[in-house]
Amino acid sequence: MSALLEVRGLRVVFDGFAAIDGLDFTVEEGELRFLIGPNGAGKTTLIDVVTGLTKPASGSVRFGGEELVGKREHHIVRMGVGRTFQTATVFEDLTVVENLDLADSFRLPLRSLFRRRRGVSDAVASALEVADLTALADKPAGVLSHGQRQWLEIGMLLVQKPKLLLLDEPVAGMSRSERERTGELLHEIASTHTVVVVEHDMEFLRKYARKVTVLHQGHVLREGSVAEVQEDPEVREVYLGRAKGKAVG
Amino acid sequence: MTLGRISLVVCIVLLALAPLTLSPFRLGLLAKYLCFAIVAVGIALAWGQGGMLTLGQGVFFGLGGYAMAMYLKLKEAGSAGLPDFMVWSGVEQLPALWKPFGNPVFALAAVVLLPGLVAFLLGLLVFRQRVRGAYFAILSQALAAAFVILLVGQQGLTGGTNGMTNFTQFFGLDLTDPNGQRAVYAVAAVVLGVTFLVAKLLVRSRFGRLLVAVRDGEDRVRFLGYDPAVVKTITFTISAVMAGLAGALFVPIVGIISPALLGIVPSLELLVGVAVGGRFVLAGAIAGAIAVNYAKTLFSEDFAEGWLYLQGGLFVLVLVFAPKGLAGVVESVRYRLSSRKQTPTGSGSGSAPVEVTA
Amino acid sequence: MGALANQLPIGLSIAAVLLLIALGLTFTFGQMGVINMAHGEFIMAGAYTAYLLQGFTSQSFLIALPVAFVVAGLMGLLLEWSLIRRFYGRPLDTLLLTWGVSLVLQQLARDIFGAPNVQVTAPGWLVGGVDLLGVRLPYNRMFIIVLAVLCVVGVWVYLTKLPQGRRMRAVVQNRELAGYSGIATGRVDRFTFLLGSGLAGVAGVALTLVGPVGPSLGTFYIVDAFLVVVAGGLGQLRGAVLAALALGFLNGYLEFWTDASLAKVLVFVAIIAFLQVRPQGMFVLKGRTLV
Numbered sequence: 001m002s003a004l005l006e007v008r009g010l011r012v013v014f015d016g017f018a019a020i021d022g023l024d025f026t027v028e029e030g031e032l033r034f035l036i037g038p039n040g041a042g043k044t045t046l047i048d049v050v051t052g053l054t055k056p057a058s059g060s061v062r063f064g065g066e067e068l069v070g071k072r073e074h075h076i077v078r079m080g081v082g083r084t085f086q087t088a089t090v091f092e093d094l095t096v097v098e099n100l101d102l103a104d105s106f107r108l109p110l111r112s113l114f115r116r117r118r119g120v121s122d123a124v125a126s127a128l129e130v131a132d133l134t135a136l137a138d139k140p141a142g143v144l145s146h147g148q149r150q151w152l153e154i155g156m157l158l159v160q161k162p163k164l165l166l167l168d169e170p171v172a173g174m175s176r177s178e179r180e181r182t183g184e185l186l187h188e189i190a191s192t193h194t195v196v197v198v199e200h201d202m203e204f205l206r207k208y209a210r211k212v213t214v215l216h217q218g219h220v221l222r223e224g225s226v227a228e229v230q231e232d233p234e235v236r237e238v239y240l241g242r243a244k245g246k247a248v249g
Numbered sequence: 250m251t252l253g254r255i256s257l258v259v260c261i262v263l264l265a266l267a268p269l270t271l272s273p274f275r276l277g278l279l280a281k282y283l284c285f286a287i288v289a290v291g292i293a294l295a296w297g298q299g300g301m302l303t304l305g306q307g308v309f310f311g312l313g314g315y316a317m318a319m320y321l322k323l324k325e326a327g328s329a330g331l332p333d334f335m336v337w338s339g340v341e342q343l344p345a346l347w348k349p350f351g352n353p354v355f356a357l358a359a360v361v362l363l364p365g366l367v368a369f370l371l372g373l374l375v376f377r378q379r380v381r382g383a384y385f386a387i388l389s390q391a392l393a394a395a396f397v398i399l400l401v402g403q404q405g406l407t408g409g410t411n412g413m414t415n416f417t418q419f420f421g422l423d424l425t426d427p428n429g430q431r432a433v434y435a436v437a438a439v440v441l442g443v444t445f446l447v448a449k450l451l452v453r454s455r456f457g458r459l460l461v462a463v464r465d466g467e468d469r470v471r472f473l474g475y476d477p478a479v480v481k482t483i484t485f486t487i488s489a490v491m492a493g494l495a496g497a498l499f500v501p502i503v504g505i506i507s508p509a510l511l512g513i514v515p516s517l518e519l520l521v522g523v524a525v526g527g528r529f530v531l532a533g534a535i536a537g538a539i540a541v542n543y544a545k546t547l548f549s550e551d552f553a554e555g556w557l558y559l560q561g562g563l564f565v566l567v568l569v570f571a572p573k574g575l576a577g578v579v580e581s582v583r584y585r586l587s588s589r590k591q592t593p594t595g596s597g598s599g600s601a602p603v604e605v606t607a
Numbered sequence: 608m609g610a611l612a613n614q615l616p617i618g619l620s621i622a623a624v625l626l627l628i629a630l631g632l633t634f635t636f637g638q639m640g641v642i643n644m645a646h647g648e649f650i651m652a653g654a655y656t657a658y659l660l661q662g663f664t665s666q667s668f669l670i671a672l673p674v675a676f677v678v679a680g681l682m683g684l685l686l687e688w689s690l691i692r693r694f695y696g697r698p699l700d701t702l703l704l705t706w707g708v709s710l711v712l713q714q715l716a717r718d719i720f721g722a723p724n725v726q727v728t729a730p731g732w733l734v735g736g737v738d739l740l741g742v743r744l745p746y747n748r749m750f751i752i753v754l755a756v757l758c759v760v761g762v763w764v765y766l767t768k769l770p771q772g773r774r775m776r777a778v779v780q781n782r783e784l785a786g787y788s789g790i791a792t793g794r795v796d797r798f799t800f801l802l803g804s805g806l807a808g809v810a811g812v813a814l815t816l817v818g819p820v821g822p823s824l825g826t827f828y829i830v831d832a833f834l835v836v837v838a839g840g841l842g843q844l845r846g847a848v849l850a851a852l853a854l855g856f857l858n859g860y861l862e863f864w865t866d867a868s869l870a871k872v873l874v875f876v877a878i879i880a881f882l883q884v885r886p887q888g889m890f891v892l893k894g895r896t897l898v
Binding site: 085094103107114 | 450451453454455456458459461462465466469471472473474475476479
């Protein structure tokens with residue numbers, strides 16, 4: 001079986017600076033993969049390239065065998081790649097249920113968008129449940145707490161039924177209990193989806209990660225289990241040497 | 250019955266009573282305000298709901314108006330004659346561009362299609378390239394500037410600075426007769442009603458929700474699998490068609506169409522009413538457009554210079570103190586009243602609309 | 608051919624005026640996200656300054672240049688301080704706000720100076736011209752071009768060599784970070800406004816050499832100046848210079864070949880076409896957050 005996501009020879013240049021340089025990265029179907037690395041390692045840039053937000057200088061990104069480079073963002077989403085952002089962006093003037101409904105309706109033909117929403121679809125109802133937002137369904141998303149926004153965003157991703165989920169720092173800025181809740185959520189999602197998570201939080205990583213990829217200066221430094229990666233002298237060096245206080249483990 | 254329903258019924262009754270109570274002159278003025286209100290609905294859609302600040306609405310108003318004026322002029326001139334202004338500027342043969350406008354079906358189609366097509370093309374080209382916000386506003390303004398210069402320059406085709414005037418007939422109605430004027434007023438009122446209804450349905454539909462989403466987070470919408478350029482182009486086109494219809498009605502109502510009505514300043518003036526009334530609420534935009542234009546008439550009758558100070562000052566005041574317009578003020582007052590009712594102690598008034606549960 | 612070449616100083620001087628006007632716009636837009644529709648009225652203020660000063664001394668035209676800079680600059684400062692700073696982060700609202708201000712200023716000018724246009728007499732040494740290789744170079748046009756070049760060089764030196772200018776560039780690039788590094792961003796904003804508005808005032812003085820002065824003088828130039836900003840990119844000196852040149856020449860030459868009314872439409876089409884090729888460079892999007 002071929003891999004779901006295959007990144008080959010990727011190079012991304014910003015103003016002459018290579019943010020990603022010769023990166024190869026593979027994710028198999030059904031995997032839960034963690035991406036870590038010091039600031040500026042190219043984690044978010046990698047997600048940006050996969051989702052079409054950033055155009056690479058060279059290299060290929062294949063998803064289920066199809067090339068993603070050069071496709072527009074919404075086409076990539078329609079092919080089944082979904083993502084969240086570091087700062088959760090939900091539509092504050094729309095209610096929680098409207099946010100989810102919009103995410104759910106993207107496959108509808110244009111003309112049926114001109115009709116009013118009637119009721120709540122099963123997918124939206126179950127996303128409300130999963131994200132624990134049923135009680136707030138008809139409140140504007142603007143009143144949600146930071147953690148709830150993240151969950152809403154994950155819920156919006158789920159109703160889209162993507163084949164691949166890319167989560168950019170889902171627990172950043174969350175309280176301890178919120179982090180735990182997100183971890184459980186992630187665990188549930190990963191049992192039925194292929195997920196790539198960018199995350200700094202080591203405790204979170206140790207608890208939920210199976211396979212970890214360490215990025216450094218735009219290429220893959222190491223790949224393996226949490227324990228393997230943590231023991232690796234080079235990985236330690238990169239973290240301790242570059243960013244004090246962000247040590248691994 | 251909600252407050253909204255009650256005021257809607259009141260407005261319909263008032264509009265229906267107007268022909269019976271107002272003098273033909275005043276009724277004509279009201280009909281003119283209704284035209285601006287139709288434009289305002291379109292602006293509220295594009296700007297309030299979609300975040301597209303269009304400073305070139307005069308262009309679409311003008312395209313609709315000129316299409317209608319060309320038909321009326323040809324109708325008056327008869328099968329062989331030339332429109333009066335062409336005779337004055339020495340044109341001897343009817344220009345090819347004018348010929349199809351002799352056909353009423355073509356002219357009516359052009360009223361809708363011309364503004365729609367221009368807006369569609371412009372929207373497609375700029376929104377697809379992700380030109381937005383202030384850039385879009387500036388481009389739409391440049392379009393208005395270019396359009397007016399073109400109209401003035403093509404004297405033989407458009408009547409130049411003077412535009413076109415002296416319309417006496419409108420699809421069998423005598424525009425010099427009070428009954429004919431009442432009929433045209435009725436048409437404007439009905440078109441405003443239909444425009445409002447269409448806009449209302451659009452706002453409430455999924456598309457309307459998507460439009461708000463595009464306004465607040467265009468880039469985020471892409472990652473939901475939608476193309477914001479399509480959403481914006483459709484909305485911009487609809488708003489242009491509304492302006493075109495208004496322009497077409499303006500011609501028989503006011504009896505003139507000229508570049509001075511369509512340029513940068515008139516296009517911006519169309520926004521004043523929407524801003525004052527409240528760009529996020531369709532009814533607010535309509536009320537604002539009518540009220541501001543009424544105020545303009547009042548001031549122009551007595552002291553015209555004061556109007557420019559007042560209009561500028563009004564705009565500044567609204568933007569500083571009530572960015573959501575009068576509709577926003579009404580809403581917050583209503584909210585305070587209702588929250589006072591719910592919490593008789595009064596402690597809840599003025600707090601956030603919904604409790605935040607962390 | 609001769610007629611075509613004679614168009615050159617005209618095209619260049621249009622470009623020069625556009626540039627002087629657009630410089631201020633592009634910096635306030637780039638740095639603060641402010642679309643200042645009242646910028647045109649600073650041009651008008653500069654022009655009326657020249658009108659009021661004329662006749663006082665033999666060199667009143669030259670004196671008018673710095674005085675207009677100060678007058679228009681202070682007007683800009685006042686506008687920023689009183690209104691615009693409440694509107695940061697709301698670019699579209701600032702656009703409308705400043706348009707309201709522009710209406711009031713125009714009416715004010717009408718009440719003070721009267722609605723009809725007034726004329727500023729050009730100093731004797733700017734009347735006439737010289738023939739070079741068969742091309743007529745009018746002195747007034749040449750003066751405007753030299754003035755613009757001096758101003759651009761001045762702005763360039765300011766931006767790259769002086770600490771105040773470097774601070775300004777820092778704020779353009781990353782306002783938050785500049786603030787954290789101890790730059791008083793509010794003060795930098797006001798200074799940028801002063802500078803940009805002042806340049807508009809200078810442009811106003813220059814315009815008195817080629818035409819009459821009226822309350823709506825600014826409105827004739829503001830749209831084209833905005834187009835320079837759109838085509839040139841945000842807060843970019845180089846972009847503004849190139850775009851002003853392109854627009855000045857397009858305007859000048861298209862008018863020459865077709866009639867003036869079609870030229871404006873063609874310029875508009877050209878800009879839309881340009882945006883099809885180069886929309887990015889002006890619109891850089893960062894992926895980490897979408898705020």
